[in-house]
Amino acid sequence: MLNFLLRRIVYMIPTLLGVSFVVFMLIQIVPGNPVDALLPPEASQEAKENMIRDLGLDRPLLLQYMNWLGKVVQGDFGQSIIKKYSINELMGEALANSMLLALASSLFSFFFAVLLGVYAAYRPNSWVASLGNMLAICGISVPNFWGGLILMGVFGIMLGWLPPMGMTSMGGGGFLDVLAHLVLPAVAAGMVTLGTMTRMVRSNVYELLNQEFVLTLRAKGARPITILLHVMKNATPPILTVAGLQFGNLLGGSVLVETVFSWPGLGHLIYQGITQRDYPIIQAGILVISIFFVVLNIIVDALHALIDPKVQRV
């Protein structure tokens, strides 16, 4: 197992190098640059050129990349061009906020997906199964930012049950306050995951229930709970695989939800970075998300190997 983990961690390095290089180069293709965002439109050509030189943006790209990489390896993402803050600090806070949101929406969506999916597999003709199916289709096809706006409008503004945006109220910031602010964005971001996962769990469990070994279990006189236990253990590897990817998506992909709800997370930060051409922020943000994706994959694979004896543990 240790060997397996070490090897996977070593494999991480080329993946992340590749990601960082591609991202670094792609940003350069996008028209516009941070100087336009920093200086007033009437600034002289000379002032612009001076600033470009100051920021080191006139040097060869490869050199810029190597410089940046050298610092990143030492754990320093540099400084935001626009905000003049250390990116490590900006990123740290945003990451914590995004984590909170991603955890909340995963908890919400994984819990209900497994509940609905398993129930629907056991009783495929029940109204709960139809409800699950409907939810799944809605979750997959309704864009999360639109769903978010509707949730915000209904529960945040019309009914006024929950705070419609932000992470804390004015002067607030206690645990309950943050929790209340968390509900709507978590549900909005989690709907897609809920939809995909419910369908996945349902079809997986349904298939497992028709397996020969379930028949054996019944013929053994096993209690329904024992049978459920066997089925769930067998359903876990595919569920974990999807859950890992979905968690990564929730962490990095909820840009729109974070923007709609003004949630000060990673997505929000990257979004700002992109609009202002704040290169170091974009690079750092995407790299951090990639690291999470790769680490999540390793965790999923490791758990997979723990559950399934046929998966090689070396």
Place this chain on the structure above:
Amino acid sequence: MSAPVLKIDELVTEFTIRGQKVPAVRGVSLEVKKGKTLVVLGESGSGKSVMLRSIMRVLPRGAHLSGSITYNGDNVLDKSEAEMRRLRGNWISMVFQDSLSAMDPLFRVGEQVGENIREHRRFPKTTIRDQVIRLFGEVGIPSPAARTRSYPHEMSGGMRQRSVIAMALSNTPDILLADEPTTALDVTIQAQILSLFKQIQREYGMTMILVTHDIGVAVEMADEIAVMYAGKVVEYGDAKQVLGAPAHPYTQGLIAATPQKGKRGRLQVIPGQPPAITAMPGGCAFASRCRYATERCRKEMPPHTQLAGGHMTACYKTEDGQALAQLVRQ
């Protein structure tokens, strides 16, 4: 003669396929006596496996059972699901054909055998472990203690079938049902497993119902034989009678299609296919493949006819003693 342990009376098992009721078992009556082996012989699709699963009531959703199955004076079909659960794996056990898919791939074999005990009795973990090891030894698994820790895919087919048998034996049941228990194994292992079954039967005094398509297995194991065709028993009786003097043209065809020692020449085949259960003919289901079939066979289902010594068959040919005598001589 001892009373039957299990008595099946006019059992009908129907499945609902696209809103339509389709019978897989169409009125089967059988009985097994204590310590004896009944072999149910038939080709695939004859309803023999469904019949066997009906006894345990482990059928897919949408299956409907009628008739009666009497065990210990109670009709099994009247029992609640909770009562059935206590019966299954405890008083009546089952061995399946494919031991690999019959086991959960993610659990150790020993755990799965122990589970059978644990689901029915409250024993401390160590007692269960010791019992599993004892059972593994009993079914002839070498170094049983180590083998309990294997996963199903790590065992050979023969070893796996032995552990499935150990699982079925774990609560010393009254009746052992076996669904093609040797079909997935190669011939030498088949012989070993069959002799294991015999040994178990001697030691435990167990009653067995064995479903197979293999006449060789029937010859080896059967005290009594029931031949099934298209969801009905077409011939039923003492093994010696059924195999030695088959009365039904289908049984005759089956025996003629089996290679025998010392006999040369081409094997005979039964032409055609059994009817699909969705399109059952009105009369005798075998009529379209039977060389003795008459108009009457195609229109009416022949009733069960008693022959000498409890031997029974469902064929018009045997009703007229003449024709039977001819058939037997052939």
